[in-house]
Amino acid sequence: MRIDPQDRRSTAGVVRALVVTAAIVVVVAGMRAAGGLLAPILLALILVVALSPVQSGLRRWLPGWAATGVLIIVLYGILAAGAASLVAAGIQLASIAPRYEDRVRDLVDEVQHWLQEQGLNPDDASQLVTRLDPSTLANIAQTVAGVVISLLTNLVFLITLLLFMAVETAGYPSRMARVDMVRPxxxxxxxxxxxxxxxxxxxxxxxxxxxxxxxxxxxxxxxxxxxxxxxxxxxxxxxxxxxxxxxxxxxxxxxxxxxxxxxxxxxxxxxxxxxxxxxxxxxxxxxxxxxxxxxxxxxxxxxxxxxxxxxxxxxxxxxxxxxxxxxxxxxxxxxxxxxxxxxxxxxxxxxxxxxxxxxxxxxxxxxxxxxxxxxx
The missing domain is CATH 1.20.1440 (de novo design (two linked rop proteins))
Structure with missing residues (x-):
């Protein structure tokens, strides 16, 4: 039995599409599984790409090591400002949360009463407003604390990675020039x-x-x-x-x-x-x-x-x-x-x-x- 060449090409195209789709799914699943490691790497890459003109501009007036040092200080300053803002936000939110507990309870009661007026069963109305109860604030605080701990763990890795990337930034133009000869x-x-x-x-x-x-x-x-x-x-x-x-x-x-x-x-x-x-x-x-x-x-x-x-x-x-x-x-x-x-x-x-x-x-x-x- 002879197979039509056009049918063969169509089948090959479908198989190729399926293989590419499967490869994309595997890559995305791997990236998501390694998200904790991949996120700080990509963040460091984007920060260095965005701020590398600071180093190249300073190299006109300063030695290379001094320009690199300024770039590192700027990168670390941004991280320090972000960490300080996060800590300050947590302290401020913790300081004002208790004063709104009574107001939250009143709002919960008002919403529950309004739902009952609309014909909703009292038990169902109570379940709908359970998440607004002030007792859930403790669970939210625990979740936020876990996020902060994870962030601080990644911060150590991010600081080290930024140091290495900033030091090697000066050599990127020459490397790009060599790559340009092969892959323009x-x-x-x-x-x-x-x-x-x-x-x-x-x-x-x-x-x-x-x-x-x-x-x-x-x-x-x-x-x-x-x-x-x-x-x-x-x-x-x-x-x-x-x-x-x-x-x-x-x-x-x-x-x-x-x-x-x-x-x-x-x-x-x-x-x-x-x-x-x-x-x-x-x-x-x-x-x-x-x-x-x-x-x-x-x-x-x-x-x-x-x-x-x-x-x-x-x-x-x-x-x-x-x-x-x-x-x-x-x-x-x-x-x-x-x-x-x-x-x-x-x-x-x-x-x-x-x-x-x-x-x-x-x-x-x-x-x-x-x-x-x-x-x-």
């Missing part, structure tokens, strides 16, 4: 990843600071406790795409409910929505979108995927990690570059020219600005 597409894809990651983190940091300042001032005017803490939370959640605003809004909204009732909570939600929608949903995407060039759907799915694989670190680094995966799996290979059409934010001609073999490397707005100054 790979080096170009990695340069695009570095450029996009730096610009994304820079813009997110600037807008995060602006959002944090406005949110903190608004909460202080409204009399919400721990306004500074919630401003810091708004700054951190600005790095989480799509749903970071909701995460940063939830704690101050709940405190507003406990402090002044439903009316104050609605005011906090409206103020947060106006500030964050204007800055994060209108202005920020227009500035960062040209370099990141990821569609909204891909950004949201990347958030879900990296959170599933790496937890909280994956949520914060969802966009940079997606850019890294695209550089390694899509942009570096001619056979998979077609996937960039579906990953990008637009399918314009400019986007197609981005990956033309003869296209020059893309330049950010800061590079173009410096070139204009030099021509003057």
């Amino acid at each position: 597409r790979l080096t170009r894809a990695l340069r695009q990843f570095v450029h996009g990651t730096r610009r994304y983190l820079l813009v997110s940091t600037i807008f995060g600071l602006i959002v944090a300042i406005f949110d903190g001032i608004a909460l202080w005017i409204l009399g919400i406790p721990l306004a500074t803490l919630w401003a810091v939370l708004a700054f951190v959640t600005n790095y989480i795409p799509n749903i970071g605003f909701v995460i940063g809004l939830a704690p101050p909204a709940v405190l507003a409910l406990l402090e002044g009732g439903v009316g104050l909570m609605v005011v906090v939600i409206i103020v947060y929505s106006v500030i964050n929608f204007v800055l994060q949903s209108i202005i920020q995407p227009k500035i960062v979108g040209d370099s990141v060039n990821l569609s909204v759907t891909v950004t949201f799915l990347s958030l879900i995927f990296w959170t599933f694989v790496l937890g909280g670190v994956g949520a914060v680094l969802a966009v940079p990690l997606t850019l890294l995966a695209r550089a390694l799996l899509v942009d570096a290979s001619p056979g998979t570059r077609w996937a960039d059409i579906f990953l990008s934010g637009s399918a314009s001609v400019a986007g197609e020219a981005r990956w033309s073999p003869n296209a020059p490397p893309r330049k950010g707005w800061w590079t173009r600005r410096r070139q204009k100054r030099r021509r003057r």
